[in-house]
Amino acid sequence: MTATLLEILNLTKSFGALRANDDISLRLGEGEIVALLGENGAGKSTLVKMLFGALQPDSGTILWRDKETAIPDPAAARALGISMVHQHFSLFDAFTVEENIALGLPDVPRAGLADKARELSATYGLPLDPGALVADLSVGERQRVEIVRCLLQNPTLVIMDEPTSVLTPQEVERLFATLRQLKAEGRTVVYISHKLEEVRELCERAVILRHGRVVETCVPRERSAAELASAMVGGAIADVARSPGTPGAPVLSVKGLTYASATTFGTTLGDIDLEVRAGEVVGIAGIAGNGQGELFALLSGETLADRAEAIVLGGQPVGRLGIDARRRRGAAFVPEERLGHGAVPAFDLADNALVSRHRHADGTAGPFGFLRHGRARKMAARVIEAMDVRTPGTHATAGSLSGGNLQKFVVGRELDAKPKLLVVDQPTWGVDAGAAANIRQALIDLAGTGAAVLVVSQDLDELFEIADRIAVICGGRLSPAEPAAGLTREAIGLLMAGAVPGAAAPESAHAH
Numbered sequence: 088m089t090a091t092l093l094e095i096l097n098l099t100k101s102f103g104a105l106r107a108n109d110d111i112s113l114r115l116g117e118g119e120i121v122a123l124l125g126e127n128g129a130g131k132s133t134l135v136k137m138l139f140g141a142l143q144p145d146s147g148t149i150l151w152r153d154k155e156t157a158i159p160d161p162a163a164a165r166a167l168g169i170s171m172v173h174q175h176f177s178l179f180d181a182f183t184v185e186e187n188i189a190l191g192l193p194d195v196p197r198a199g200l201a202d203k204a205r206e207l208s209a210t211y212g213l214p215l216d217p218g219a220l221v222a223d224l225s226v227g228e229r230q231r232v233e234i235v236r237c238l239l240q241n242p243t244l245v246i247m248d249e250p251t252s253v254l255t256p257q258e259v260e261r262l263f264a265t266l267r268q269l270k271a272e273g274r275t276v277v278y279i280s281h282k283l284e285e286v287r288e289l290c291e292r293a294v295i296l297r298h299g300r301v302v303e304t305c306v307p308r309e310r311s312a313a314e315l316a317s318a319m320v321g322g323a324i325a326d327v328a329r330s331p332g333t334p335g336a337p338v339l340s341v342k343g344l345t346y347a348s349a350t351t352f353g354t355t356l357g358d359i360d361l362e363v364r365a366g367e368v369v370g371i372a373g374i375a376g377n378g379q380g381e382l383f384a385l386l387s388g389e390t391l392a393d394r395a396e397a398i399v400l401g402g403q404p405v406g407r408l409g410i411d412a413r414r415r416r417g418a419a420f421v422p423e424e425r426l427g428h429g430a431v432p433a434f435d436l437a438d439n440a441l442v443s444r445h446r447h448a449d450g451t452a453g454p455f456g457f458l459r460h461g462r463a464r465k466m467a468a469r470v471i472e473a474m475d476v477r478t479p480g481t482h483a484t485a486g487s488l489s490g491g492n493l494q495k496f497v498v499g500r501e502l503d504a505k506p507k508l509l510v511v512d513q514p515t516w517g518v519d520a521g522a523a524a525n526i527r528q529a530l531i532d533l534a535g536t537g538a539a540v541l542v543v544s545q546d547l548d549e550l551f552e553i554a555d556r557i558a559v560i561c562g563g564r565l566s567p568a569e570p571a572a573g574l575t576r577e578a579i580g581l582l583m584a585g586a587v588p589g590a591a592a593p594e595s596a597h598a599h
C-alpha cells in the first residue's frame with residue numbers, strides 16, 4: 088500500500104435535517120485511482136466539495152499527508168494541491184481557450200501560461216488550440232481545456248466528477264490514458280461516475296456511499312457491474328421489461344424539416360424525415376453537437392420551423408406553433424439541460440410542477456388564469472412518489488436536489504401529464520443504475536399505453552434496451568429509423584462517427 092495522501096475521519100455534513108454525509112472515514116493513497124460510487128443523492132458531491140473547500144464539514148477531521156488540515160475555500164484546496172474537474176464545465180463560450188485558462192486560474196501568473204499549457208497538452212496527449220474560441224469546441228475538447236487548466240496547478244489530488252458522461256468512446260480512451268499517466272507520476276485521482284464498466288476498467292479501488300455513509304470499499308475489477316450497482320442501492324436492480332406490440336397510427340411526422348443555424352456555433356439541419364407511431368419508442372443516436380439540440384428545439388416549438396407542415400402532431404401541422412400550443416395538443420418535452428431549461432433552480436418543486444403544466448387541460452391553471460397552487464403541490468408530491476425522488480418534500484428547491492434526483496423529477500413531471508407524444512433528450516444523464524432502470528421502464532410503459540416516445544440519447548446500450556427503431560443523427564442529417572432488432576452497435580457507431588461505406592471513420596463527427 089502506498090503512503091497516505093489524504094485521510095478523512097468521521098466527516099459529517101447536514102443540510103437542515105438531512106445528513107448528506109454521515110460519519111465518513113476513508114483514506115486515499117499516493118498514485119491511486121479511487122472511484123467514489125453511490126446512487127443519486129448518496130452524498131458524493133457533498134464529500135468532494137468539502138475536499139475542494141466549497142463546503143465546510145459540521146464535524147470530523149481531514150488529514151493531508153498525516154497533518155490535520157482545514158480547507159476553508161477553493162484557493163486553500165489549490166494551494167494544498169487539490170484540483171477538480173467539474174461535471175458542468177465552467178468555460179466562457181465567447182473567450183478563447185487561452186483566455187479561459189487564464190480566467191480560471193486567478194492565482195497563477197499570466198506570463199508564460201500559454202507556453203506551459205501547450206507543453207502540458209503535448210505531454211498528456213490533450214491537443215488544444217490556444218487561440219480557438221471555446222464556443223467552437225466539441226464537448227471532448229472543452230473537457231481537455233478543463234483538464235489542462237487543472238494540470239497547470241500541478242495537483243497532487245485530481246477530483247473528476249462524472250467526466251465521461253458526454254464523451255465519445257475514443258475520447259474516453261484518451262482520458263483514461265491521461266489519468267493513468269497521472270497515476271504513474273504518483274498523483275491521486277478521485278473518480279466519480281455512474282458508468283460501472285468504466286470504473287471496473289480504470290479504478291483500483293472503489294468506495295461506495297449509501298445515504299451519506301460508506302457502506303463498502305472494494306476492488307471493482309473483482310465485482311460485476313450488477314454487483315456494484317446493487318451494493319450502491321442496497322438491493323437487486325430489476326431488468327427493464329418490454330413486450331413490443333404493433334404500432335398504431337403516426338403521432339409525430341416530420342417531413343423535409345430543414346433549419347439554417349443562425350450562428351457559426353450551431354448545426355444546420357438538412358431535410359429531416361421522421362415518424363413516430365402510437366405505441367412505439369424511437370431512438371435517435373448520435374454524438375453530442377451533431378444537431379440534437381437544434382432538432383429538439385424545433386420539435387418542442389422553442390424554435391419555429393419554416394413551414395407548419397414540416398412537423399405534424401396528431402394529424403395537425405404544428406411547425407409554426409410554440410411550445411405551449413404543442414403541449415396543449417398532447418406533447419411533452421424533457422430537455423437535456425435540467426437546470427435552467429428543464430427546471431427553475433430557485434423555485435420549489437411544486438412551482439416547478441407549474442412551469443410546464445400551467446396551460447395543460449388538466450393542469451394547474453384555474454379559471455381566469457389563476458394558478459392552482461394546491462393542485463401543483465399534489466402533482467409534485469405524486470411525481471416525487473412515482474419516481475422515488477429523494478428530497479425532503481415539495482417545498483425543496485429544484486437547485487437543492489442532487490443532479491440525478493432532479494432529472495427523475497423533470498422526467499416524472501412530463502410523464503404525469505400522460506402525453507400522447509413524449510420527446511426526451513438524454514433521459515438518464517447523470518442518473519444512477521437503479522433510477523436509470525426506472526426511467527427506462529417508465530418510458531416503455533408510456534409507449535405501452537399507446538403514446539409515441541422519441542428518445543435522443545448518446546448511450547447506445549440505453550437505446551438498444553428501450554427503442555423499437557433507431558435512427559442516427561450526424562452532421563445535422565438523420566438516417567432512416569431502422570428496427571433495433573436488425574441493427575448492431577458497430578453499424579450505429581460507424582454512422583455516429585459520420586462514416587461512409589469504404590472510408591475510414593473520423594474520430595469525432597462534430598459538425599458546424
Ligand SMILES: Nc1ncnc2c1ncn2[C@@H]1O[C@H](COP(=O)(O)OP(=O)(O)OP(=O)(O)O)[C@@H](O)[C@H]1O
Nearest residue numbers: 102107127128129130131132133487488489490491
Ligand atoms: N445546498 C444544499 N441544500 C440542501 N440540500 C442539499 C444541498 N446540497 C446537497 N443537498 C442534498 O444532499 C444530498 C446529497 O447530495 P449530493 O449532491 O452530495 O449527492 P450525489 O451523491 O453527488 O448525487 P448525484 O449522483 O445525483 O450527483 C441530496 O439529498 C441533496 O438533495
